[in-house]
Amino acid sequence: MDEMNKLKEIVSQFIGDDMNVEVNPLGKGHINDSYKVVSGDKEYVLQRINHNIFKNVHQLQSNIQRVTEHIRKKLEEQGVPDVDRRVLTLVPTLDGALYYQDTIGDYWRVMDFIKESKSYDEINPELAYRAGMAFGDFQKMLADLPGEPLFETIPNFHNMEARLETFREAVKANKAGRLDKVAGLVKEIEDRAEEMCKAEKLHREGKLPKRINHCDTKVNNVLFDNGDQVLCVVDLDTVMPGYVLSDFGDFIRTGANTGAEDDKNLENVSVDLDIFEAYAKGYLKNAVSFLTDVEINNLAFGAKLLTYMQMVRFFTDYIDGDTYYKIAYPEHNFMRTKAQFKLLQSLEENFEKMQQIVKEAAR
Ligand code: GN1
Ligand code: MG
Numbered sequence: 518m519d520e521m522n523k524l525k526e527i528v529s530q531f532i533g534d535d536m537n538v539e540v541n542p543l544g545k546g547h548i549n550d551s552y553k554v555v556s557g558d559k560e561y562v563l564q565r566i567n568h569n570i571f572k573n574v575h576q577l578q579s580n581i582q583r584v585t586e587h588i589r590k591k592l593e594e595q596g597v598p599d600v601d602r603r604v605l606t607l608v609p610t611l612d613g614a615l616y617y618q619d620t621i622g623d624y625w626r627v628m629d630f631i632k633e634s635k636s637y638d639e640i641n642p643e644l645a646y647r648a649g650m651a652f653g654d655f656q657k658m659l660a661d662l663p664g665e666p667l668f669e670t671i672p673n674f675h676n677m678e679a680r681l682e683t684f685r686e687a688v689k690a691n692k693a694g695r696l697d698k699v700a701g702l703v704k705e706i707e708d709r710a711e712e713m714c715k716a717e718k719l720h721r722e723g724k725l726p727k728r729i730n731h732c733d734t735k736v737n738n739v740l741f742d743n744g745d746q747v748l749c750v751v752d753l754d755t756v757m758p759g760y761v762l763s764d765f766g767d768f769i770r771t772g773a774n775t776g777a778e779d780d781k782n783l784e785n786v787s788v789d790l791d792i793f794e795a796y797a798k799g800y801l802k803n804a805v806s807f808l809t810d811v812e813i814n815n816l817a818f819g820a821k822l823l824t825y826m827q828m829v830r831f832f833t834d835y836i837d838g839d840t841y842y843k844i845a846y847p848e849h850n851f852m853r854t855k856a857q858f859k860l861l862q863s864l865e866e867n868f869e870k871m872q873q874i875v876k877e878a879a880r
Contacts, residue, residue, distance in 0.1 A: 523619075528554050528563055530610050530617045531627040545638075545737070547842045549754075553630060560630035561608060565623055566616065570841070571754065574624045576668035578615035581753045582607055583667070584659065584729075591658050602631050602748050634740040634748050640772055642795035648739045648772065649799025651747040652731060652764055657803055659729040659756070667729060667757050674732060674755060675763045678717050680826055681710055684833045693838030699851070705858060706829060713825050715818070716760050724811050730759035736772035761812050762819030765800060769793055769820035770827060774860055778827075779853040786856050787863040793820070793871060797878040805879055813879050817871035821864045828857035 518526070524540045532538075535556045543553040543562065548570055554561040571577045588604045597603055608627040610617050616626045637644065673679035688696065688703060696703075719725035731738075732755035740748040771778060773792040776785030797816065805813070834841045835850035844850060864871070 524552060524563065527617065527619060527625050528556070528561075528627070530625075531563075531608050532556055532559070532561070533611060546752075554627070560632065562628045562630050564626050564628075566626060566754075568622070568624050571670055573668070573670070574616055574618075577670045577754060578607070578626060580667045580670060580756060581605070582615055583662065583664070584753055584756050587662050588655075588658050601629065602634065602742070604749055605629070605631075605751060605753060631740055631748060631751075633743055635743075636737040636740055636751075638737050638777075640736055640792065642791045644741070644745060645772055645792045645795040646799035647741075647745075647747045648736065648768065649796040649801075650803050651739055651750055651799075652734055652768060653800045653803030655731060655750050656728060656761060656764065657807060660807060662729060669757050670755055674757065675730075675759050675823075675826065676717060677822065677826055677829075678714050680829050680833075681706075681714070684829050684836075687833045687836040691836065693836060695836055695838075695851075699832070699836070702832065702854065702858065706825075706832070709825060713822055716762060716815070716822065719811065719815075720760070725760055725815070726809065726812070727758040728761055729756065730761065730764045731756055732759055732763060732767075734764045734768040734771075736768065760815075760819070761804070761808065762815045763823060764819075765797075765816045766819030766821070766823030767827075768796055768800075769864075770824045770857075770860065772796060773820075776856065776860075778856060779849060780856045780859075781852060783855060783859045786859040788820075788860065788867055788871075790867060790870060790874070794874045794878070797875050801875075801878045813875065814872075816875050817868060820871065821861060821868065824857055824861045824864055828854055828861060831857060 521540065525538055528538055528540060539555040540552050540563065543551040548567045550565040552563040554563050566574055568574060585605050585607065589600060592600045592603050606629040607615055608629060609615055616624050618624050684706065716725060731750060733752050738752045739750055742748050773789045773796065775787045775789050780786050831850050831853040835854060839850055842850060
């Protein structure tokens with residue numbers, strides 16, 4: 518069976534047979550494969566879940582189901598109009614399951630496509646302000662999720678100590694033989710290691726709580742409508758307990774970068790303080806009521822931390838021989854590493870200003 522027929526056969530498990538169904542690639546994720554499906558006047562997103570990375574698909578899907586149902590209920594209670602565009606909706610298989618496993622063992626899921634929506638890779642301060650409010654609201658809505666804690670879909674996902682351990686093992690093993698030319702950057706990582714493990718330390722001391730976080734607050738995980746108002750946040754694979762500074766930091770890492778995450782021209786890469794400020798104001802508008810002083814005082818640190826963490830993750834994958842992230846060319850992970858390092862340096866240079874901005878925004 519060719520690839521397209523295979524995709525159509527998978528779609529039919531969720532929506533039944535449709536001879537005229539259209540399936541096309543969608544989005545820029547580094548992990549899962551996404552497709553847009555059109556069947557009559559209905560539109561869906563089909564995704565192949567990367568099972569090497571999300572080892573327990575059942576738990577993953579159950580998290581998403583709980584999170585989306587909880588948010589849906591809140592929105593309905595608040596009388597928010599157009600709820601179907603304000604939260605993701607999982608489409609079960611015809612047998613009522615939240616995912617489908619095909620004959621070669623791949624896992625698939627389907628969601629409703631959110632109509633007339635768009636995402637941005639680059640934004641302006643006004644959009645950053647709205648995105649900040651959206652992520653603040655997201656954390657707030659999930660604060661009273663009933664029942665068991667959510668599963669950690671990827672254990673130790675934003676745990677810097679664990680990430681550094683994995684990094685050091687990769688350096689030791691030097692599997693792809695790439696270490697010689699990158700020794701300088703290994704030192705840059707080690708020089709900052711202690712500072713960057715501060716969150717775990719604060720947590721152990723009981724000073725920094727874990728809350729339900731999105732854990733992939735990339736700028737393009739926010740959907741806007743045609744009038745540039747936020748519809749909802751998407752990509753809920755990693756919603757799990759974590760530090761709020763992570764969610765704050767990952768948005769700044771992606772949304773307040775004047776260049777791209779993998780920019781080949783490092784001159785393009787730096788922090789845009791106007792976007793930083795707008796996001797901080799929007800986020801804190803909705804979140805200041807439930808955050809502690811320690812959380813607020815560490816938001817700007819979160820921007821450094823998540824950039825450093827992403828640098829470490831790309832670098833680890835490069836040293837390992839590119840087994841985790843999809844790459845577009847052989848040195849892609851190294852380019853990503855260098856671009857994240859450049860951003861980190863810019864964040865370090867501007868750290869005092871960022872601290873001041875957060876302080877003002879929290880008033
Ligand atoms: C991955 O696939 P995507 O773009 O949603 C990664 C994030 C990284 C990001 C870097 C499960 O997200 O943690 O920050 O790439 N997701 C996972 O661009 O590892
Ligand atoms: Mg993601």
